[in-house]
Amino acid sequence: MIVARKLTKQADDKFILRGIDLEINKGETVAILGPNGAGKSTLLKVLATLIKPTSGLVSIKGLEMKKSQHEIRKLLGYLPHSSFLYDHFTPLENLVFYGAAYGMDHIEEKAVSLISSVGLSFFLNEPVKNFSRGMVQRVAIARAIIHDPEVLLLDEPHTGLDQGAADTLNSVILTMKEKGTTTLMVTHDFKQAAEICERAVVIKNGKLIANFCLNGKDVNFLHSKYTELVEGGAS
Numbered sequence: 314m315i316v317a318r319k320l321t322k323q324a325d326d327k328f329i330l331r332g333i334d335l336e337i338n339k340g341e342t343v344a345i346l347g348p349n350g351a352g353k354s355t356l357l358k359v360l361a362t363l364i365k366p367t368s369g370l371v372s373i374k375g376l377e378m379k380k381s382q383h384e385i386r387k388l389l390g391y392l393p394h395s396s397f398l399y400d401h402f403t404p405l406e407n408l409v410f411y412g413a414a415y416g417m418d419h420i421e422e423k424a425v426s427l428i429s430s431v432g433l434s435f436f437l438n439e440p441v442k443n444f445s446r447g448m449v450q451r452v453a454i455a456r457a458i459i460h461d462p463e464v465l466l467l468d469e470p471h472t473g474l475d476q477g478a479a480d481t482l483n484s485v486i487l488t489m490k491e492k493g494t495t496t497l498m499v500t501h502d503f504k505q506a507a508e509i510c511e512r513a514v515v516i517k518n519g520k521l522i523a524n525f526c527l528n529g530k531d532v533n534f535l536h537s538k539y540t541e542l543v544e545g546g547a548s
């Protein structure tokens with residue numbers, strides 16, 4: 314579903330990504346782990362078509378990024394650090410706005426149903442600027458999936474969430490997975506990664522240094538594997 318080959322990204326004289334090879338199968342939920350500054354968010358931005366790689370190839374669902382950026386964007390739901398929401402709009406107005414941008418039909422109906430699935434029905438018509446971080450993130454999740462994307466790219470989605478909002482996010486990801494959605498999630502939260510991801514990749518100094526299965530593994534396995542890989546000197 315997602316293929317990256319020899320991907321590099323250079324900014325000024327610094328190599329942020331240094332030859333990433335990655336393959337993600339349809340329907341997989343994969344965690345991207347790594348130390349601060351390793352290049353995780355940069356990789357996600359390249360896959361989200363927000364920044365161009367310096368060299369290398371990316372294809373999503375068989376579409377090559379260089380030739381089919383517009384078609385690829387329709388397949389993607391991207392949740393960055395910032396919410397991409399309009400503060401003075403309500404959740405309903407935000408979702409209707411984004412749904413219209415994707416040319417969707419029955420947008421309002423879909424928006425109301427999504428806002429309910431992230432537990433915010435009561436706040437449907439309240440401006441987002443009055444919301445807590447957890448509430449904003451719930452709306453941001455709904456915004457990222459309003460067009461039923463086939464691929465979800467999530468950048469530290471659990472950061473700052475209370476347990477309720479984290480559980481809602483996980484259940485949204487798992488419901489999307491049942492429909493065949495492929496999810497790539499940058500995270501520092503090993504508990505959430507162990508809970509919902511079946512595979513993890515580790516990025517260090519712009520290189521992919523490990524790729525392993527998480528099925529049936531718990532958070533302790535992930536902690537010790539990560540420590541061995543990252544602090545044990547793999548590069």
Ligand SMILES: Nc1ncnc2c1ncn2[C@@H]1O[C@H](COP(=O)(O)OP(=O)(O)OP(=O)(O)O)[C@@H](O)[C@H]1O
Pocket residue numbers: 324325327329347348349350351352353354355356
């Ligand atoms: N546009 C840019 N110009 C120059 N350097 C950049 C640019 N974007 C990112 N970097 C640098 O590239 C490196 C990787 O950044 P990136 O945000 O991808 O790391 P990360 O693994 O997501 O880190 P974190 O876990 O802290 O969010 C960092 O050293 C960052 O300062």
